[in-house]
Amino acid sequence: MxxxxxxxxxxxxxxxxxxxxxxxxxxxxxxxxxxxxxxxxxxxxxSTEPAASSGHPLDNAPISAPTRKPSAALPDPPAAGRRPCSDCGGEVGPDLYCLECGTKAPSERDHFREQPATWVAGVCDRAVRKTRNEDAMALLAGAEAGSRAVLVVLDGVSNSIDSDVASLAGARAAREVLRMPLPAGMGTPQSRDAAVAKVMARAAEAANTAIVAVTDPASPNPASATFVAVVLEGRRATWAGLGDSRAYWLPDDGPAAQLTVDDSVAQAQIAAGVAREVAETGAQAHAITKWLGRDAEDIVPMVGAMDLPEDGWLLACSDGLWNYASEPDALREQVRAAGTTDPAALALALVAFANAAGGHDNITVALARVDQPAVGQNDQTLAPPPIPGGEPTDG
Known part of the structure; x- marks a missing residue:
């Protein structure tokens, strides 16, 4: 019985x-x-009071932002310490339902945002077709627009265990490595590039160490994740990628570009001449060939850099977004359709676009707006953002 x-x-x-x-x-x-x-x-x-910290990687996960624009008649904002409704912005009650519209609130890990400065913001969302959010992000930015920003996105591999915990731990660990300004080397471009590549590799290594640290040693399918990090200093962008999370440069005018190159079966097919739309919709479209985690064999990311002569957007994202707009120009069209230069509003609009297009995988969008004259390189460290309250298959 x-x-x-x-x-x-x-x-x-x-x-x-x-x-x-x-x-x-x-x-x-x-x-x-x-x-x-x-x-x-x-x-x-x-209880609506935050739980005491226990040191768990999810304890400080920030609270989510609305994924849809609120109606014209806005309710009063929630009291201090109370969660806002993801639909109307009203107050969420103790039973996790909105007191204004009755919508069920998502968990704090399912949908959260970070905005360390007015010109940098990100949204990490579970998506409508997934049962938990295995994506993660961690952002930094100087207060002055055009100074310095760090965008880190990790996408936990869905067929590994506890990848939601691991991805968040890894993103935060990489962010800490990138808190200091990138090195200038010995004064030559080659020396600078080599020194910067080492720092970006250390960020990936720190993320990997954090992932392994929260992985059960006895796990038969240890947690793993993809990795992308973007550092903006003045108008110079540096990026590192491993797996199939991506960085894009989306200028207001001029050619848009995918900055990272995927480590995936689909990318290998594209390199062999298969059309992108065919490779990225095939049976192994999301089979990755490199990842972070205890069973990873190669955790050295591909690193690149460029100066940004035009105004536009630096974007780091998971495949939950680019699934629906993989080509850089197609993604820029979605940016233009949002009709805003507010990074928080744009991040929410891109998440809403991906959910409306199907929402088959977790969605992370992290953005830095580039539209100011480059200011002097910051020589100070950056404060963390405020917290408001077989081959693995990625996805």
Missing amino acids: EPDVSEVGTPVCPSCGAGLGVGARFCEGCGAQVDGAPQVGGAAAV
């Missing part, structure tokens, strides 16, 4: 009452975050 779960103390979600696995931090049923002490029996009230 099956035991009565209420009698044996099986933990349940405090929001929807669904059963929870041992050690679960998020409900698989509704996505609500689960605090340390398990609830047993019927659903209980959930």
Whole structure:
């Protein structure tokens, strides 16, 4: 006879009452975050106060922003410490439903944003067809537009275990390596390029170390993730990529460009002459050939740099976005369609575009606006953004 779960103390979600696995931090049923002490029996009230830090990589995950523009009649903003509704901006109640429109709030890990400065912002979203968010991002920026910014995006590989935890830990670790200005080398372009490549490789290595550190040593399918990092200093952009998360340069005018080159079966097919639209929609379109994680054999990223002579956008993203606009010009058309130079609004618009196009994979969009004369290279470190409250197949 099956035991009565209420009698044996099986933990349940405090929001929807669904059963929870041992050690679960998020409900698989509704996505609500689960605090340390398990609830047993019927659903209980959930505190709106943030839980005390336990050192877990997800403890400081920021709260999400709206993915759709609110209606003309906006409700009063939520009280300090309360979460905003992702649909209308109203206050989310203790039961995780909006007190204004009744919409169910996503978990804090399912949809979050960062905006370290007015000219840099990002959104990381679970997407409508996925059950959890395995993407992650970590951003830095100087307060003055055109000074210095860091965009890091990791896409946790979906067929590995705990990739959602690992990707966030890895993104934050890479960001810390890139907090300091990039080196100038010994004064020659070759020396500078070599020194910069070492720093970008160290960022990938730090991300890999963080991923391994949160991976269960006994895991039969250890966590893994793709990696892309972009550093903007004045009008010079430097990037590093591994896997199939990408960096793009999307100028307001002039040719747009994909900066990174994927480590994937699809990219190998493209290099062999297969049309991009065929390779990127084939059976192995998202089979990657390099990744970060305990079982990774090569974690050295491909590094590049260029000076940006025009105004435009630097974009780091996961395949949840470029799935629907892979060509640089197609992606720029979506940027133009959004009709804004506000990076937070544009990031939300691109996430909404990807969800409307199908939302088959987690979506991360991180943007830096380039439209100011280059200021002097910052020689100070950057403060972190405020926190508001077989071959693996990526996706």
